[in-house]
Amino acid sequence: MLIDSPLPQLDRLFDYAIPDALADEIVPGIRVRVPLRSAGRMLDAYVVETDEADAGDRPLSEIDAVSSPIRVLTPKLYALARRAADRAAGSATDILRLAIPKRMVRAEKTWLARPVLEAPQVGAEHAAWAASMLAGDEGLTHCIDAAGRGAFDAPPRTIRLENGSTVGAWAVLLAAAAVRTLAAGRSTILVVPDHRDQSQLEAALDARAPADAVIRVDARQSSPARYSAYLRMLAPAPCIVLGNRSAVYAPVHDPALLAVWDDGDPLLAEPLSPGVHARDAALLRQELDGCALIFAGHTRTTDVERLVGIGWVHDVSAAKRVSPRVVLSATKEGESRGARVPSAAFAAAREALRAGPVLVQVARPGYAPVLVCADCRAPARCAHCGGPLHATRRGAVPTCAWCGRAATGWTCPRCTSERLRMASSGTERTADELGRAFPGVRIIVADGEHPVATVDDRPALVVATRGAEPIAESGYRAVVLLDGDRMLLAEDLRIGESCLRWWSNAAALAAPGAPVHLVGVTGPVARALATWTQPAYARAELADRAPLRMPPTVRVAALEGSLGAVNLALASVRDAVPALDDLAVLGPTTTESTSRALLRFDYGLGASVAEHLRAALIADALRARKNVKGRPPPVRNTLRVRVDVPDLDL
Template identity: 75%
Template sequence: MTSPRVARVLIDSPLPQLDRLFDYAIPDAFVEAAQPGVRVKVPLRSAGRMIEGYIVEVGDPDASDRPLSELDSVVSPVPVLPPGLHTLARRAADRAAGSASDILRLAIPKRMVRAERAWLAAPPPVAPDVPADARSWATAVLASYPGLGDGIARGRRLVIDAPPSTTPLPDATTVGMWAVVLAAAAVQTLAAGRSAILVVPDHRDLGQVEAALAGRVPADAVIRDDSRQSSPVRYAAFLRTLSPAPCIVIGNRSAVYAPVHRLGLVAIWDDGDPLLAEPLSPGVHARDVALLRQELDGMALLFAGHTRTTDVERLVGVGWVREVAAARRASPKVVLSATREGESRGARVPSAAFAAARDALANGPVLVQVARPGYAPVLVCAECRHPARCPHCGGPLRAPRPGAVPECAWCGRTAPGWVCPDCGSNRLRMASAGSERTAEELGRAFPGTRVIVADGKHPITEVDGRPALVVATRGAEPVAAGGYRAVILLDADRMLLADDLRIGESCLRWWSNAAALAAAGAPVHLVGVAGPVARALATWTQPAYARAELADRTPLRMPPTVRVAALEGDARSVSSAVAALREAVPALDEDAVLGPLDREGAVRALVRFDFASGAKVTDTLRASVISQALKARRAKGRPAGPRNTLRVRVDLPDLDL
């Protein structure tokens, strides 16, 4: 009598102690269906219930006589977890001291039965045929970066500075030139019989890339992975990526996990955008996943942006990523606009910028970038100038519209009888102007001119070429047909005041992305700031700014020159984890651990460590998390026992205690 086959299952559970493979006997009824990669239900003895998981591999039982529980059922015959995706999830989780099941929850959409049945009933996709004219177009576009096409074909790690311009497409749609370059790289890869993944921050970028690809390759070869899609549509798109037929996947941060066959290229646009940083545990950035995947799959990896993050510049400095320069350097016409003699220092729009906007409005739209949405995002006491705070939660008060009762930006409550706790005054003053108030003021300054507001409440992706004032918050700027005839960057000084290690990088990215929307030769006025960030924008030398930032951070051991992990929990668990870390990793410096500090009842510590020690540090931290989880389980029901409060987050972008 032969022994039953054994399925090694990764359980879909957030409990860290369950982040390993469990052996289950395969009943005779499931021998055919229980294949690697399929979803199954298995009994979990410790919980006394059934739980879903994935079969990672099928093999023979080990030599021990221990009894094995049997698979309860095979949920679906579709192998949604290919071996490559499991390996990538395991590597990404280990790098972040997290669980592979948490990674897979981001990578594999929830099962939609109808979409799955339709997929199984449909004929399998065939390899797409890329027309000859599309191949020629892709070659011509990539030729603007000598060596880029060859580097992609050879599977290199590359970075480019995207062209700071827009371009019209055959259907008269205007997109950023960066989208055309990424689309050309994907078309070349698909023409070679390989798949490509293009990762962008949000739906606006997705729309531009999709428009750039339209008509170049068959429509069914472009797979959109968008968080705004319905669950059935997204699951159907995921199933398409499992097909052996190559395709182009365009999507947000989770698209970097797409299990396409014969992957030839992963391109990431604007990796400094916080939308590419995963907020859910274990919080692995799309950039880091792409680097891991390049090591595993050997495909080409391309970073592109109007600016260079210090993270990518560090990789360039150590030789891990190679910079490909454009054959012809292009840059916008940036003017550092300041108040002139005789003008009020408080003038929000200096005369030079005002005149540029007035002249440009005769020919087309003008972009005005502001820091915040709304009408008056910040209110202060009219007498003592102290910030106005909500009496209920302490949040900042704001004016939602002219003459309205102030409301809290945190809890949303109104404060009709507000009184300043410092001086007793009941009068408020608007300390800042949001997008709506700026639009109102500019509307009065330019009577008869269209004024368009683009922010979170008013999402606009494109505007026509007629004269208009487009007031947009950072990151919400629509693309203008033919490009903006002038760009005015307001509130730059306020943006730079944010308490953030990377605020210089962020401001340079916001301003550069807005400047890249200007028409050729159109003026870009940066109002009210000077210094290294302003000079980098004016001279369009963003990589040099990133190198200077790295040089400043290296002696201070600031990220990304080192990696940073945050430990948070009760005092006992954090102290225990720090002690275990020091014992396991003797190479840690004396000042590697910052804290622990008590933050509103929770204790937090930061650990700085070199990249060479990364694997040992994350393994030790993961062991501490599991140890605390097991202690909490044993102490269940005992009020005096320890609790599993230890949480670990690796690769923080800033030292924020």
């Protein structure tokens, strides 16, 4: 029995007796209610396995009731959850809480009353369509047929579908692979960062696969809809699952392909404990299920490139290399060095607007996201909470981005100046400036507050933040990437990698032959974009990080809590794993409320380090329990552990 509890000391299997009244109902995988004598209450649990008790065993507590007769926990899902939790020094129940939706009684009754589900059939014309779409990518089909692990560089272009939708070529290729797999009677799981990518896959699969075989899973669904989708996955019939990061755990029938799109997107990093990235969970699942695993994207993350370098993942190249026409734009002699749009990019946009839409990518939304003192250039801060001030429009009173208060009568605390200066331009200010530069042209703003999915082929300037770019029906006639130098200034180990991903994804929306202007950026990132050699950039990044022992060349665990708890955990791990070197520990650093330390270790030591970090968590939880006398202990663990943090951030 696996008890559903956040307490780390309960993350193990417990033995319970099956009462005679429930002997016919208790089977592995169902939900039950069981007593926990140490807590004096009833808890939810999953039946993992059943066996005959030995005559000499001590008396066991009995299962109280069956919560649901459906076997929601399959043996392979439990094995995957256990391995993922052990790798991340976490609890299997935390993984299962992400994978198995909350029970919905009405949806369950509807499912139980359904007719027998038959295997979906793929028509011959749809199977032929899938084969034709994959005809130029024999490396991809070979990797799928051989159940291999591949890193696939998707072609950077869009495709107009027969139903009138325009999607990325990557979506058509993954949809064709899924249809091909479904025609063979096996299942596919397609994991993408957000709903925009899911919608592209749905459009590519529209009318190509039976509707009842395509299952969408994401957080936007209602609880009954998500539970119904999960029950469909459990059925012994193949299907195609489209979902976000939790879809990697989907318990589908006979999986043949697991594909992860754009694994560098932070949305695929799980924020909830134990924080297993979808990429790592996919690697574990491929080992357990023996299915094919494809990491697809317009760029290559250093994490995947490390796996390619050691031979664990194979490079899957397209038969014909296609790349956008990237131009590195800089100010010319005689132009103002502060010009935001150089003359070359300006001329390209003006020429392209005669034929269709032009995409302009900027760093931030809003009008003026950053304000500074006009005299001393100190960042403008709110006098009440210290938050950054920003302007919503030209001439408006600045407001605080944190508390929302208007900064009427603001005075600089450093030089007592009362004048403010706009230090950056967001989507709205950029749209305002471009509207004056291109009078009579449509201006479309696309960001978090103004979501736009698609734009038509009429001339328009589309000003979008990174990741929010709409898809043009026939591709953009030009793409202008602004604020690149500002993006690269972010204090982040992976900022170059992230910028290359943002720019590559935007460049992939351009029409064939359309110019892509990267403004004001030089160096390795710009060269990688211009030559479309993202894997080479990832290899260079790995080579630079290896001597410094930075992720992903090593694994990094973050420990947070009281200073005593952090030091005790570090000491116990170092004693248990003597192979850790003298530079393995960074910190701890202490603030007013907590202490934090980083532990660096090689991949070969991962299992041992994770095991002893987990033991330190349990020991800390038991110490917290003992400190509370005369009443039930609260759920308060002073130590927190996160394995595989992406950056060395103390």
